[in-house]
Amino acid sequence: MRSDLPPAPPFGAALPLAASPETLRFLALRRSVSAVALVGPGPDAGQLSDLLRLATRVPDHGKLAPWRFIVLDGADKVAFAGGLEGLARDRNDPLLAGKLAKLKAPPLAVAVISSPKPGAIPEWEQLLSAGAVCTSLVTAALAMGFGANWITDWYSYDSEATAILGLGSAERVAGFVMIGTPKEPPQERERPVLDPLVTRWSR
Numbered sequence: 001m002r003s004d005l006p007p008a009p010p011f012g013a014a015l016p017l018a019a020s021p022e023t024l025r026f027l028a029l030r031r032s033v034s035a036v037a038l039v040g041p042g043p044d045a046g047q048l049s050d051l052l053r054l055a056t057r058v059p060d061h062g063k064l065a066p067w068r069f070i071v072l073d074g075a076d077k078v079a080f081a082g083g084l085e086g087l088a089r090d091r092n093d094p095l096l097a098g099k100l101a102k103l104k105a106p107p108l109a110v111a112v113i114s115s116p117k118p119g120a121i122p123e124w125e126q127l128l129s130a131g132a133v134c135t136s137l138v139t140a141a142l143a144m145g146f147g148a149n150w151i152t153d154w155y156s157y158d159s160e161a162t163a164i165l166g167l168g169s170a171e172r173v174a175g176f177v178m179i180g181t182p183k184e185p186p187q188e189r190e191r192p193v194l195d196p197l198v199t200r201w202s203r
């Protein structure tokens with residue numbers, strides 16, 4: 001079943017620029033859900049396709065699309081986690097194996113891969129765009145009624161793990177976005193106090 005989204009607008013179409021109090025309220029209360037508290041069902045094929053489409057509607061200097069997705073679910077996700085368990089075993093490190101709970105629990109993991117393109121656009125900006133994709137994917141999944149969490153953990157940085165995932169030499173994991181149904185509603189976490197974070201530049 002597809003979610004009730006408008007189709008992708010054609011290039012050049014006039015788009016609405018309207019206030020959205022519902023969106024503001026959603027942003028004021030949105031909260032990631034612990035990955036180990038995510039269970040099935042996850043998004044179906046149509047919902048996943050919608051989520052990925054929404055996640056790519058991000059600022060992208062030079063329109064390079066310097067990112068891609070690797071979807072992990074079902075038996076293939078189990079096999080991927082098994083490969084990582086093998087790495088943890090080889091290194092005799094139970095802490096590494098324990099960290100895999102966040103990957104194993106949710107029904108769906110989407111690896112957002114930063115895939116920078118050579119040229120004039122600074123790599124830093126392309127990495128930031130990949131981060132924006134992660135944020136948008138988490139936000140869209142929450143707005144669709146799922147729980148979601150942006151996780152990196154050791155297997156995002158380990159070269160043997162990223163080889164199992166199939167990354168190219170210039171690519172990096174921006175995040176694994178874990179998606180599923182929350183076992184329980186999330187609780188508010190500590191939030192930063194705004195005042196010390198804001199200054200006003202003046203002459």
Ligand SMILES: Cc1cc2nc3c(=O)[nH]c(=O)nc-3n(C[C@H](O)[C@H](O)[C@H](O)COP(=O)(O)O)c2cc1C
Nearest residue numbers: 030031032033034149150151152153154174175189
């Ligand atoms: C780049 C990045 C990597 C993260 N990696 C992890 C991780 O490996 N493990 C973890 O428990 N949380 C990780 N987090 C934090 C979770 O996403 C955290 O649950 C989230 O920031 C909760 O905040 P929210 O409710 O405001 O979304 C990461 C966050 C970011 C931005």
